[in-house]
Structures are given as C-alpha cells and as structure tokens.
Amino acid sequence: MSTVHKMERALVGKGIDGVLHYVNKDPEDRKKALLNLVDVTQKVAGPMFQDKIYEAARAMISDENGKWYQYVNRLLNEVNPHVLKMTALNLGFEAAYFGTKTIREKRKELQCQVPWLILMDPTSACNLHCTGCWAAEYGHKLNLSFEDLDRIVTQGKELGIYFYMYTGGEPLVRKADLIRLCEKHRECYFVAFTNATLVDDEFCKDLVRVGNFSLTLSIEGFEEANDGRRGKGAFHKTLAAMDLLRSYGLLFGTSICYTRNNVEVVTSDDFLDLLVEHGCRYSWYFHYMPVGNEASTELLPTVEQRKYMYHRVREIRAKEGGKPIFVMDFQNDGEYVGGCIAGGRNYMHINANGDVEPCVFIHYSGANIKEKSLIECLQQPLFMAYREGQPFNDNHLRPCPMLENPELLEAMVSWSGAHSTDLQSPQTSEDLCHKCRPYADAWKPVAEELWENEPHSEESYKNYMDPAKKVIPKEVFRKADGYAEK
Numbered sequence: 001m002s003t004v005h006k007m008e009r010a011l012v013g014k015g016i017d018g019v020l021h022y023v024n025k026d027p028e029d030r031k032k033a034l035l036n037l038v039d040v041t042q043k044v045a046g047p048m049f050q051d052k053i054y055e056a057a058r059a060m061i062s063d064e065n066g067k068w069y070q071y072v073n074r075l076l077n078e079v080n081p082h083v084l085k086m087t088a089l090n091l092g093f094e095a096a097y098f099g100t101k102t103i104r105e106k107r108k109e110l111q112c113q114v115p116w117l118i119l120m121d122p123t124s125a126c127n128l129h130c131t132g133c134w135a136a137e138y139g140h141k142l143n144l145s146f147e148d149l150d151r152i153v154t155q156g157k158e159l160g161i162y163f164y165m166y167t168g169g170e171p172l173v174r175k176a177d178l179i180r181l182c183e184k185h186r187e188c189y190f191v192a193f194t195n196a197t198l199v200d201d202e203f204c205k206d207l208v209r210v211g212n213f214s215l216t217l218s219i220e221g222f223e224e225a226n227d228g229r230r231g232k233g234a235f236h237k238t239l240a241a242m243d244l245l246r247s248y249g250l251l252f253g254t255s256i257c258y259t260r261n262n263v264e265v266v267t268s269d270d271f272l273d274l275l276v277e278h279g280c281r282y283s284w285y286f287h288y289m290p291v292g293n294e295a296s297t298e299l300l301p302t303v304e305q306r307k308y309m310y311h312r313v314r315e316i317r318a319k320e321g322g323k324p325i326f327v328m329d330f331q332n333d334g335e336y337v338g339g340c341i342a343g344g345r346n347y348m349h350i351n352a353n354g355d356v357e358p359c360v361f362i363h364y365s366g367a368n369i370k371e372k373s374l375i376e377c378l379q380q381p382l383f384m385a386y387r388e389g390q391p392f393n394d395n396h397l398r399p400c401p402m403l404e405n406p407e408l409l410e411a412m413v414s415w416s417g418a419h420s421t422d423l424q425s426p427q428t429s430e431d432l433c434h435k436c437r438p439y440a441d442a443w444k445p446v447a448e449e450l451w452e453n454e455p456h457s458e459e460s461y462k463n464y465m466d467p468a469k470k471v472i473p474k475e476v477f478r479k480a481d482g483y484a485e486k
Helices: 003-021 027-048 051-062 067-080 080-110 136-137 146-156 171-184 199-208 223-230 234-246 269-277 305-318 375-378 381-389 407-418 427-453
Strands: 117-120 164-168 187-195 213-218 251-260 282-287 325-329 347-350
Touching: 003 027, 003 080, 003 234, 027 051, 027 067, 027 136, 051 067, 051 223, 080 117, 080 164, 080 187, 080 199, 117 146, 146 164, 146 171, 146 375, 171 199, 171 213, 199 213, 199 234, 213 234, 234 251, 305 427, 381 407, 407 427
Parallel strands: 117 164, 117 347, 164 187, 187 213, 213 251, 251 282, 282 325
Antiparallel strands: none
C-alpha cells in the first residue's frame, strides 16, 4: 500500500470515526459528522464521481424525516460499529474509490476488461437441492482450495479489485477458509450468498471480529413457496439466521430469485415488512434463468410479471413511500450500469472447477484459473468478444446476451471456441439460446415501449470499447434488433 493510499484511507477512516462517535448521541452532531464525511469523501475522490452524487447525499442527510436518512440512522443505531467502519472503508473507500481508479487505469494498460467484482465458488457442495438452481448442474465434489482463493484475491488486488462474492454450492461449507481470507486481506470486502442453514453463534462472532464479511441470505417467499423450492423447514431456519445475525449487529440482506410462481409474493408489502422486521437491509432480485439441460422454461416470469417488476421495484425504493429497504433488480436496472456487466465489464464468475466464466449464468469458458493467471483469463477470447459486443442492446431493459439477445451469445461462444463448463450435463449454446428465443421475442415490444416512455438515467462512465479498436469481424455478431453496429 503506497503512502498516498494509506493517507487517504486514514483520512476517510477518521471521518467515519467522527460519525460513529455520535451514535446514540445528539442527532444534530451526528448530522454534522455525516455531512463532514461527505465533504472528506469528495475531497479525496476529486472529480472521479459527479458532483450530483455528493449533492444528493447532502440533501438526504439534511432531510431528517426522509426515508433514507432514517434508514442510515437505523444502520448507525443497530449495526456493530466495527462492522460499519470496515464496510464503509473496504466497500466504500477501497472498492468504490481506490479500486475503481486503479481498475480504469488497468483497463487501458491491459486492453481488456477488468471487473470491479469477482464472484467465485469455493465449493460445488451444498446441503440443499433447490428446484431450478443452476448450481445443481455442477455436481458436489468440486472445490477451489484456500490457496486458489488466496491467489485470486492477491492477483485481483494488483488490478484494483477489492470486492469478492461467493456462491456455490453452499459457500459456508468452507466458512473457516473464508474467514482466513478476511483475516489475510483486511482491505477487501467479502459477501457470501448462502442458504443460511450453517449460520451459528461461533460464525457470527467471527463475522463481528473481522468486520469485512457479510451475508446475503437466499429466500423465495413465505413458508409454502420457499420450502417448495428449498425443502421443509428452510423458511424458519432462514428467519432464525436473520434474527441471530441481527442480535450480533451484523449487516445482511437477501437474494431472491423471482419466477412465474412467486414474483408478486416476494415484492408484496407483507413480505418486505417481514424482511425489515428481521433486520434485513437490502434485497437483490434475480430474474429466473433457464440454465442447464433440465431447467424448465415454465418458471420464466410472464411478460406482464416482468413489467410489474419494473414498476414495483422503483416504487419500493422511491424517496417517498415504498419500504425502508434498498432493493435492486439486476435484469431491470440495466440503466444504472449501462446494460450487461458480465465478461469482466464490471464482474465475472469463477466456478468451483476454476473455469473463468463471463457470468454466473453463462456456463462457457476458455480459461481456467488453476492453469492461467487472472489477467490471462480476462484476456480469453470469450471475454474479448463480450468487450467488443457490449452493450448488447442500446435498450438497457434488454441487456443480456442470453435471455434477451440469445443470437449474440450463440455467436460469441462459437467464435471464441469456448466450451461448456457443466461437467455433468454439458449444454450447447445453440440449445440454451433456442430455449430463450420465445421469451426474448415476447419481451422485446414491451421493453421498447418502457424504454421509450419511462424516464431513465444514463451512466456517467460507460466502459464500452472504442469502436475504432474493434478487431472481431462484424458478421460474428448476428445482429439483434437494437444492437448498435459501430
């Protein structure tokens, strides 16, 4: 860590300490400390982020009766101070500021995408077998060793990557190793997607101690719907884990896969109230993906349901009304990130076999982290095809090369020579994309109408390849409607 890096981290850390000093004390002093932290952050970050971001933060803090200021106050009152500080320093300063700055420099230097986030699978093993889970396709005997995981993080930090997520399998099968990684890489932030069945007091104590590791708990609705996919008793085990995490002052959220069968339930007032009541701070909504030879297309949401999700998520997180929980829908919130973020544009996936994939739902690869460096994996042909093809659609309500533009995924896999990474039942890209075509065709007119008629923001940093530097023949990309040929 350079001297300047240390000084900047110390300065931001001092600002965070100033906020935490006024927890459960005078509200006006707390407000002043929060405004000072915004000023410090803006001073350190300089022109990297738009002024309107800081202006919005100051406006939120000044509105003491506003939903989001109350949300921040609850965090300060209820979450362990060490956990808060490590989250703010590692996820905020290191990943969002210092890491982002370094990543942008490395993208130019290496002429490839460098992700902000790496999602990886410590193991394919899981103690549940959930209906519609793609992880079941991998089997249960694959692992990334501690040395593998450590090497990924070490190489990642050299590129500016300070944010790592775990999925699987059930990552907490390997929780001892995951805590070791937190201890070794104190400046990084880690999140595990978990079924919550392995959360206990001892693990909670470890989470408090390290402070740079949080959990995102999978849940699919109320008891009947959740246990229908996850097994009898899973719902109450998840709620019990939430209560335990809350009692230790830990920060956590939920991961929700919405399907044709549960989309209305998991966005209902009653369900969201339940999550808030049990201490949940955020919810990530993931559109069901028909990945794997046995995956059913019948679980895909209808066009009407997806349109409902578009409006409902925006209603939930609105400044006025909604619910005191931050929610994001990764299929319908493409406007905030410039479309598809996979292939290293903002994130990538490494499965338990070491295969480096563009996305957790795109099971094709031409490189393995056990055989190649992280940089070499980022420069594999499939990732370079993603780089040249993004955005896959100028309408960011049709961001995905699989679900909404399947001809593009098929073309990229074919051109790159990538192979299926499913070791149990390999699926050709042709079969997968054929499966997605009816959905893509049905969603297209609705997405076009929404994009044309609803207000949407434009990202300040697009991270798209310079058209003049593209080398892949244009004919590789079988043109999807709306794909911008540049």
